[in-house]
Every structure is written in C-alpha cells, then in structure tokens.
Amino acid sequence: MITVYGYSVSGNCHKVRLLLEQLGRAYRWIEVDSSRGETRTPEFLARNPNGKVPVLERDDGRILTESNAMLYWLAEDTPYFVGDAWQRAQTLSWMFFEQYSHEPCVAVARFVCGWTPLDSPRRAELPRLRERGHQALAVMERHLRAHAWFSGADYGIADIALFAYTDVADHGGIALDTYPAIRAWLARVRATPRFVPMPPPPAEAAARIAQSA
C-alpha cells in the first residue's frame, strides 16, 4: 500500500491522486495542510527535508518526493508513460516545463489570490506572475494546435502534470478565454476514464479568490 501525504486542494498533490485513481491503485491519503505550516513540523521535515507536499511513502518506509517523479514511478509499465526513449524524453520535457515555467506562475498566482491576506505585500507580484503565466499558456496553446496530448499519441503523465494547475488558472486571475485549444484539451482530460476533479478551495480561500479578480 502507498501512503500519500498531501494537501487535497494543491495541484501538485492532486496530480498524484488523479493518476492513482486512474490506475485503480489502492492508497492511503493523509491530509497535510501546507497553508497552515503542517509541512514545517519536525515530523514532516523528517520525511521531506524540503518541506513540501506531496510525499509518497511505501510500507517499508521508503520515501519519494517531487510530484512529477511520483508520476514517473507510478506510470512505469502502464499506458500513462509510453513510447521510445525519445518520446519519453518529450513527455519529461513537458513535465520539467511544468515545474519551471508554468507552476511557479500559474500555481503561485492562485496561491497568492486564495491563500494570502487581501492586503498581503505578495499581491504586488500578481501582475508579473500573470504575465509569465500567460507566456506558459501560449506555449501550451501552440503545441495543442497540432497535437491532442502532451504525452505523445495518447493521454499520459505530462497531461496529468499540466492539467492540475491549468484547470484552475482562473483562481489566480489568469483567464483561459483566449486559449481555445487548451480549453478543448482540458475537456478531453476531464473525459478520461476514472477522472477525478480536484476539490474546490476551502471557503476562506474561495472568498479571497472571488475578491482578487
């Protein structure tokens, strides 16, 4: 049995849940609210010294960190990570793009809008985060004009990685109106077998998001 320590409304955590559900794998989920400092306790830092969720733990205590490394491990020898070495490298390329060029703007804009006070100085970062978020979305849109998926011929782990925060980009004030190919791809992802949506943000975060447009 696999145990995942995760914050259910974090896209990085939801990626892992989505793949586990689609694989039909049994797992235990332990909720860790990173927004309330629960990833900074000595107990949590013993599992991941980098202080981030998700953390994947096996029954023998072995631990894996980094959401996209978990997708890689879970998808090995499944239809969610296929192709020759070149195709797999392309899939991983999109996953590195996600962590370097997409998540630090699209996810962070969402975090600032929903999980910081309305008068937080961090809100000054929002224009730049949104500008860079749109740059990442433009790269995705361009790819999706010619390809159905990010993981090769079929849906796979690069799609799962990129779906998580793209689907809630509007929470950070990043509208998808001008990206028809992305919106069609999001719909295709939602239609995959055993898809599960990420839960909505908690009420306090949802209220802040509504006031952060």
Next chain:
Amino acid sequence: MITVYGYSVSGNCHKVRLLLEQLGRAYRWIEVDSSRGETRTPEFLARNPNGKVPVLERDDGRILTESNAMLYWLAEDTPYFVGDAWQRAQTLSWMFFEQYSHEPCVAVARFVCGWTPLDSPRRAELPRLRERGHQALAVMERHLRAHAWFSGADYGIADIALFAYTDVADHGGIALDTYPAIRAWLARVRATPRFVPMPPPPAEAAARIAQSA
C-alpha cells in the same frame, strides 16, 4: 550528429555539454547568447517557443527542450542513469528539485549579480534568492552526509544537473563555506572521467560579480 544550441556559461547548457563529453558523443555546439536576446529571435522561437536554451536538435530536425529531459534521453542505456524504476524515480526527483527549488534561486542570484546592471531594481531580489538558495543547499548537504551521490550508488545525471549551478553558487553571493559535504561532492564530480569545467563568465559579467558580494 546532435546539435546543441546553448550559452556556454549557462549551467543549464553546460549540463548537456558535460554529459556529451563524458559519454564521448560527437556533437555540434552553436553558441546562443541568451543574455543578448538571441533566444527571442523568430528563428530561435521556431525551435523553442519557450525562448530558452539549451535546445537539442537531431539531424532530421527533431527537437528536444529542457536540459534535464536532454540528460534523461542522452543517459538512457548508459551508466549515467541506472537502477530499477524506484531508483530512477529518486534520480528524477533530485532533477525536479533542481529545477524547482535550486535553479530558480542559486542560478537566478548568479544571473542577477553578473548579467544585470549594478543599479538594476532586480538586485532587490538578492536577499530572498540567497535565503532560498541556502535552503536548497541545506537539503543537499543533509543528503550528502549519508550518500556519495544524487543518482544512486554512482555518479549520474542528477549529479550533473545539481553540479552545474552549485559549483558557481558563489557568483550569486551564496558561499559554500558551511557545506563541507557539498564541497567534497563537488570535488568528486570534478574528478570523474572526462569532466569538463564550465567556462568562466565573460569579463563584463565577472566584473559585476566581483562588485556584488
């Protein structure tokens, strides 16, 4: 034959050169100075719409972006990426850590010190970049107290990925004095067969780095 479009003093680009040299692979290197806008030309953006070096191109025109995806592809079936799926996931975990928690502080601090004017407003970011850089280095130090490498039992692509910017952390004003395990690991990497160092920054950048302590 492989062609790499890269900026020789960029750690992300040097990663790819280092592995190609250690593998003894023939390659063509086309210098692209990202600090002078050469990654923003229409010709370059046609190769990588994300406007970043390195870019790897095969003779048939097929392209791969993202330095760590290149390491993965080049190292497949070589001693630089070994182990079972779990070990490979651990190696990739360090490579995702590098791109998310290390490069955006350690490499960006170096860029701000060497490649922005001495009166750039971006220099206000330095204290925070250095603080977060030290957090990433502390995670590495902790690992290296118990392990010789980041890629499993032997040197491999996670070491190459993390070496690139750690070895020049001082360019960004991030001193390694308090990380004895990291310094010993850097020395071990430099002693690997066919190791090649990254060239020093150009004179103008070196002068700014000297004035940015």
